[in-house]
Amino acid sequence: QLQVQESGPGLVKPSETLSLSCTVSGGSINNNSYYWGWIRQPPGKGLEWIGSFYYSGSTYYNPSLKSRVTISVDVSRNQFSLKLTSVTAADTAVYSCAHHGPGGFHIWGQGTMVTVSS
Amino acid sequence: QSALTQPASVSGSPGQSITISCTGTTSDVGGYNYVSWYQHHAGKAPKLMIYDVTNRPSGVSDRFSGSKSGNTASLTISGLQPEDEADYYCNSYRSSSTRWVFGGGTKVTVL
Numbered sequence: 001q002l003q004v005q006e007s008g009p010g011l012v013k014p015s016e017t018l019s020l021s022c023t024v025s026g027g028s029i030n031n032n033s034y035y036w037g038w039i040r041q042p043p044g045k046g047l048e049w050i051g052s053f054y055y056s057g058s059t060y061y062n063p064s065l066k067s068r069v070t071i072s073v074d075v076s077r078n079q080f081s082l083k084l085t086s087v088t089a090a091d092t093a094v095y096s097c098a099h100h101g102p103g104g105f106h107i108w109g110q111g112t113m114v115t116v117s118s
Numbered sequence: 119q120s121a122l123t124q125p126a127s128v129s130g131s132p133g134q135s136i137t138i139s140c141t142g143t144t145s146d147v148g149g150y151n152y153v154s155w156y157q158h159h160a161g162k163a164p165k166l167m168i169y170d171v172t173n174r175p176s177g178v179s180d181r182f183s184g185s186k187s188g189n190t191a192s193l194t195i196s197g198l199q200p201e202d203e204a205d206y207y208c209n210s211y212r213s214s215s216t217r218w219v220f221g222g223g224t225k226v227t228v229l
Contacts (some may be wrong), residue, residue: 046223049218
């Protein structure tokens with residue numbers, strides 16, 4: 001059964017770069033069709049799509065974050081990663097990775113809380 | 119980019135049916151059959167309840183159903199149960215660089 005799990009630092013300083021990884025188990029990141037993506041939820045707020053990549057290589061980003069976001073893939077580790085630069089307190093959120101199609105995010109990680117604070 | 123529009127809260131008594139709306143535009147909800155719904159209990163991962171407007175993943179109760187008319191999608195919960203109390207989010211594919219957009223969320227309260 002396909003599963004995904006986030007990992008990374010829970011605390012990041014303002015103006016630094018947030019880096020998270022998502023490990024895929026129960027299947028290959030390179031052989032599964034559809035998308036792998038990142039979503040976040042700030043405290044007390046709703047869900048926000050950050051970005052996704054298609055297994056064949058195309059990458060899509062939320063325009064509101066595009067200038068600061070990079071999603072990359074490490075096929076050898078069966079992982080994909082999120083980097084968000086120049087973070088501020090507004091980037092404090094639970095960050096989740098997911099496997100999804102165009103019409104639904106089927107598999108979610110448990111999510112990891114990232115706090116931006118000095 | 120603007121989120122899809124959902125009511126902030128909906129409530130109902132056990133056994134009743136409730137419907138949550140999700141309003142978008144012709145560029146998202148109205149233009150594609152790519153609407154999904156998620157149940158979110160605090161501290162847990164969101165759970166996919168409906169995908170591709172009307173489809174239920176394996177294991178999801180048939181008390182949950184989805185539909186769409188024009189630019190508005192809806193999630194109906196029939197036979198409301200206490201465990202249905204949660205936040206519910208809709209999501210749609212969008213024909214722009216945004217690609218996917220969530221609604222603001224609806225808090226469902228079982229009275």
